[in-house]
Amino acid sequence: MNNLIVYCEIEDGIIADVSLELLTKGRTLANKLNCKLEALVIGHKLDDIEKQIFPYGADTIYLADDKRLYPYTSMPHTSVLVNLFKEIKPQICLMGATSIGRDLGPRVSSSLHSGLTADCTSLEIGSHEDKKERKNYENLLYQIRPAFGGNIVATIVNPECRPQMATVREGVMKKEIVSPSYKGEIIKLDISKYISDTDFVVEVIERQIEKSKVNIKGAPIIVAGGYGVGSKENFKLLYDLAATIGGEVGASRAAVDAGFAEHERQIGQTGVTVRPKLYIACGISGQIQHIAGMQDSSMIIAINNDPNAPINTIADYVITGTVEDILPKMIKYYKKNSK
């Protein structure tokens, strides 16, 4: 009772990275709270799915398996969570801030009247004093999130209502296996007790989901381009450099909006968060929402023709020059001097 539960998303039988990242964070929080880490998977043909989850330290896995539960639709999944939570009363529930988690989380939170904090960038355990009510709370979940377009960071708590619910974007937390042989208990839910036929009022009639082709999250080196790169043509220089030194290409939102790069490559508050060994920012001004997604890179090189670009303040090397001029020089040197 009163454990921490992670809603695990699946696509084609694979648990989403963001769910594994949340299990990893959840494990740390559960250790602090001295409670169990639980996982909930809802879908179809879930045999063996636990093999993907146990290594991340889950003590219990709830499985809700039914043909009608995949692909995801809002109301049946909501009913499973709401009815299960009434039974097991988790203290914390975490989900991905994905198009599924952001559809499901608010509906569940409304039904249970428990607070939900969106897009947290950090989760901690701490105490809270309500000065007006003169009440002290121990072991609350601090839900830390940016708001106002990234200009402020707010710490939010849910003192009274349970579960304390939060969503987190992909790539924000690290994913780490606890032990390949970690084992817990599997509990198969009797679906008829959780959902009713009236939940099936939305039908998916067509679905085209592509597998992620790029993996900027895991790349040790990222060459990222902004609006200053100028064109899709010029972005080829970035692909060239990335291929040469063994990196991936990322982009700012302005570059994505301009059609220079795919959305999957967007880095920042509304894209992915990355922390590579080396981040080369080309023609990126360094607005707060972009920096939020790359500030933890070990080394940052900024290439910008504006000596006062904001990105320069967080860069280790500031190269004042144009992308067209600098990148070919880097490529040339590396090709000549590496074996």
Place this chain on the structure above:
Amino acid sequence: MSLKIIVLAKQVPDTRNVGKDAMKADGTVNRAALPAIFNPEDLNALEQALQLKDQHPGSTVSLLTMGPPRAAEILREGLFRGADGGVLLTDRAFAGADTLATSYALACAIRKMGEYDIIIGGRQAIDGDTAQVGPQVAEKLHIPQVTYAEKIIKIENGKATIKRRLERGIEIVEAKTPLVVTVNGSADECRPRNAKLVQKYKYAKTVSESQNQDNDYLGSILDSRPYLKLNEWSVVDVDADLQQVGLSGSPTKVKSIENVVFQAKESKRLTGTDVEIDDLMKELIANHTIG
């Protein structure tokens, strides 16, 4: 078949153009320094509503906005672009609401507005950024929701066909009406203001706005043209439970707020000569950052 359509629209500070004076010394947001705008994705929502109205002659589009008295601007802006009317939900008691208390208040107002076929909102507001209000309104009204919509393709025989744009693809769904739909920024842009409508509605006012006017001429216009009266409702008007609105109806509490400042680093400055770039690359290879 004509439709009754409700559009949820929020007035937001323009966080996309945050200047230096936008933050107060104590780290809180100086809302006064930011222009108040129609939440961008709510304009996409309004456009979807107007397209449905084009397809179904005789349909009505009503706006619903909750906010301070000045949010009446949202209703006028909607009328200028083709909406038929609207409601401003305003009361001190609504202040400090989190998304749950917001959606409770909106749901109370929607019940008062009467029958509806579809409620359309934006996916997300640019200040709170949570994308939670749409699904929560749907749950409070016990109706289905379709989020991340890019196009409401059609509504026929009590079913809406909707194209959704997700992170890695698209989905087409069929959902029973009435329902709540939230619309992405990737959907069609909203049509501009219509000059005739601007002419028609420029004096549209809420009761409190017209009380603040001691202009006899305006007063007489408002009396003779009932369509210029914008609805303004309070907690009492929508039969809302005081315990469930505003701060007291909000399970989430803001514990603290900090201004974001990034730690400036001591950077090495290069002008990008051949020699400098060669040296930099050499160093990066030598310390195994690359290669």
